[in-house]
Amino acid sequence: MEKNQYSIFESELRVRPDDIDMFNHVHNSKYLDYVLAARYEQMEKFYGMPWEHFTKQGLGWVVSHVNINFKRPLLMNDLMLIRTGILTMNDKGCSVQFEIINQKTGKVASDGVFDYVLIDLNTSKGTKVTEEMIKAYSI
Numbered sequence: 001m002e003k004n005q006y007s008i009f010e011s012e013l014r015v016r017p018d019d020i021d022m023f024n025h026v027h028n029s030k031y032l033d034y035v036l037a038a039r040y041e042q043m044e045k046f047y048g049m050p051w052e053h054f055t056k057q058g059l060g061w062v063v064s065h066v067n068i069n070f071k072r073p074l075l076m077n078d079l080m081l082i083r084t085g086i087l088t089m090n091d092k093g094c095s096v097q098f099e100i101i102n103q104k105t106g107k108v109a110s111d112g113v114f115d116y117v118l119i120d121l122n123t124s125k126g127t128k129v130t131e132e133m134i135k136a137y138s139i
Contacts, residue, residue: 001083001097001111007139008085009046011038012103015078025073031110032066035098038082039114047136054118059127061116064093068112072102079103086137092126093117094137 001008013034021027044050054060074080080100087095099111120127 001085001099002087004085004087006086006089006137007046008083009038009042011041011082011084013037013080013082015074015076015080017076019074020076025075026078028068028070031068031070031100034080034082034100035084035096035114038098039084039096042084047139049133049136055121058121060119060121061093062119063114064117065115066112068110070110072105072107072109074100074102074109080109087113089129089134089137091128093129 015026019026019030040051051061079102081103082098082100084096084098087097093116096114096116097112098114100109101107102109117126118129118133119125
């Protein structure tokens with residue numbers, strides 16, 4: 001992951017039976033779920049701004065673009081370490097980098113970037129990221 005002024009946080013998840021596809025490894029769509037679950041946890045735990053903080057203000061983060069590199073398969077019951085951190089912030093959103101590491105092997109199973117846009121939930125249009133948000137995310 002690229003080191004910058006933003007912190008990198010970690011969450012642990014385990015591969016579940018319903019994550020496995022017909023090839024006996026994690027289905028590619030589940031990697032999105034893993035990153036989103038880790039990010040949800042990290043927003044509350046590390047930034048002190050859980051998802052609900054935004055929805056109460058009529059705001060929401062939506063994914064506008066995803067780039068995922070699949071490097072190695074994850075298998076049933078593998079324990080994963082999901083690292084995420086803000087790569088860049090702009091006036092209407094941010095890019096979040098991630099990597100998913102298989103804790104048994106210590107190797108990266110997947111990495112990539114999620115681009116998020118902050119929207120007004122009433123209009124579904126992009127809205128400006130506030131100074132409060134920038135400050136909270138700048139740890």
